[in-house]
Amino acid sequence: MLIAKYCSFAVMTIGVALLSTGTASAQEYDMILHGGHVLDAKNHVDAVEDVAVKDGLIAEVASQIDPKKAVKTVDVTGFYVTPGLIDLHEHVYASTGERDSYAGDNSVYPDGFSFRVGVTTVVDAGSSGWRNFEDFKEHVIDRSKTRVLAELNIVGSGMRGSKYEDNLDDMDGDATAKMALKYPGVVVGIKSAHFTGPEWKPYEQAVKSDSIANIPVMIDYGSRRIERPLYDLLSTKLRPGDIYTHCYSGLRGEQDPETGKASKAMLIGRQRGIYFDVGHGGGSFSWTVAIPLMQSGFPPDSISTDLHITSMNAGMKDMLNVADKFLAMGQTVPQVVTEMTWNPAHEIKQDQLGNLSVGAPADIAVLSVEKGKFGFVDMYNTKLMGTQKLICQLTVRNGKVVWDLNGISSDLWDAPPSSDPKLAKRWTSFTERPFGGAAHQKFPASVPVR
Numbered sequence: 001m002l003i004a005k006y007c008s009f010a011v012m013t014i015g016v017a018l019l020s021t022g023t024a025s026a027q028e029y030d031m032i033l034h035g036g037h038v039l040d041a042k043n044h045v046d047a048v049e050d051v052a053v054k055d056g057l058i059a060e061v062a063s064q065i066d067p068k069k070a071v072k073t074v075d076v077t078g079f080y081v082t083p084g085l086i087d088l089h090e091h092v093y094a095s096t097g098e099r100d101s102y103a104g105d106n107s108v109y110p111d112g113f114s115f116r117v118g119v120t121t122v123v124d125a126g127s128s129g130w131r132n133f134e135d136f137k138e139h140v141i142d143r144s145k146t147r148v149l150a151e152l153n154i155v156g157s158g159m160r161g162s163k164y165e166d167n168l169d170d171m172d173g174d175a176t177a178k179m180a181l182k183y184p185g186v187v188v189g190i191k192s193a194h195f196t197g198p199e200w201k202p203y204e205q206a207v208k209s210d211s212i213a214n215i216p217v218m219i220d221y222g223s224r225r226i227e228r229p230l231y232d233l234l235s236t237k238l239r240p241g242d243i244y245t246h247c248y249s250g251l252r253g254e255q256d257p258e259t260g261k262a263s264k265a266m267l268i269g270r271q272r273g274i275y276f277d278v279g280h281g282g283g284s285f286s287w288t289v290a291i292p293l294m295q296s297g298f299p300p301d302s303i304s305t306d307l308h309i310t311s312m313n314a315g316m317k318d319m320l321n322v323a324d325k326f327l328a329m330g331q332t333v334p335q336v337v338t339e340m341t342w343n344p345a346h347e348i349k350q351d352q353l354g355n356l357s358v359g360a361p362a363d364i365a366v367l368s369v370e371k372g373k374f375g376f377v378d379m380y381n382t383k384l385m386g387t388q389k390l391i392c393q394l395t396v397r398n399g400k401v402v403w404d405l406n407g408i409s410s411d412l413w414d415a416p417p418s419s420d421p422k423l424a425k426r427w428t429s430f431t432e433r434p435f436g437g438a439a440h441q442k443f444p445a446s447v448p449v450r
């Protein structure tokens with residue numbers, strides 16, 4: 001009797017093993033996101049499509065993909081499916097323990113802020129310079145699940161406070177370019193920020209470095225100085241393809257004081273092909289600037305947060321909250337998604353990102369739009385009311401689920417698995433159920449029910 005029992009168990013086990021092997025080879029895709037509204041500006045897709053991923057890459061985008069072809073199919077009907085969002089301006093060099101420093105305590109670790117709002121790529125905007133970039137890389141970039149890219153500060157010591165950031169002697173375009181060239185595809189730009197002096201040196205050195213390394217400059221224009229007017233920066237000093245961040249701060253001549261519209265400097269900059277980035281931050285987004293500029297037809301090229309410890313809990317909050325502000329000012333969901341995907345990818349010359357082309361990295365955000373009454377707060381603690389709020393339902397990084405707000409990819413706790421748990425590693429980063437392919441575990445009788 002015992003032997004018979006053992007035999008039938010063994011036969012069953014072999015059966016299951018054969019079944020899963022057979023199924024695995026039949027399932028060419030790891031996961032299909034089914035029935036969502038795909039927004040992919042690069043490929044001009046704005047339609048309901050299925051998206052299949054395999055081995056961390058986008059494998060197919062089509063109106064109907066047979067669910068039998070994938071280990072896992074997630075129903076995302078009613079949601080937008082977009083490329084993983086790219087936040088061009090964050091501060092994530094949090095590992096040094098230095099007080100009052102963006103190469104330290106003022107930064108945050110990226111993973112706690114990214115996936116929950118659909119962000120799969122963040123660009124650290126100059127927290128490190130050529131002297132400390134490798135420390136940043138070792139302690140943050142290489143240890144994060146989020147893809148972290150960097151703009152090197154033109155200041156060798158990075159963003160460690162005014163003592164360092166105003167030091168003209170530590171602005172070396174050659175040394176900065178050399179470090180950038182050592183890490184192509186990770187260092188994607190050069191940053192100048194927070195400079196208070198009258199000199200042009202930081203911008204000239206940044207442009208020099210940028211020309212050697214063939215990457216763009218991002219400018220936070222620091223203190224407003226009459227010796228270096230914004231018009232000269234945007235009409236002469238920067239080249240097409242460079243990036244001007246904090247474009248709705250109004251602190252450095254972005255707004256024409258007479259009309260309230262975009263200043264001549266901003267208009268000539270746009271005409272010349274300079275990109276304008278939001279960089280909301282704690283002190284760089286004012287409704288009195290953003291609303292008239294948007295009304296006069298001056299939208300951003302890219303939406304970004306300038307995430308750091310001061311902005312994270314203030315008006316900025318997170319990437320989607322910043323996007324919501326642009327919805328409240330009349331932009332459409334496809335427009336704000338483009339400003340968080342394809343546009344920023346293109347700005348930093350990383351055209352393999354920010355799109356859902358077959359073969360592109362399978363970094364994907366699934367977003368819903370909540371309707372209601374919402375308040376959106378700026379740098380001066382004033383608000384604009386809006387009616388739409390983007391919510392991130394699901395985030396996929398490298399082909400695997402890394403965030404699932406409402407468990408749309410999960411099975412009900414008391415139901416049998418809807419896909420083979422032994423193959424779960426192909427589509428999710430979360431822990432699969434114990435006991436492999438066995439059905440759900442029964443509620444243990446020994447646990448008292450209260």
Ligand SMILES: [Zn+2]
Binds near residue numbers: 090091125220281306
């Ligand atoms: Zn910043």
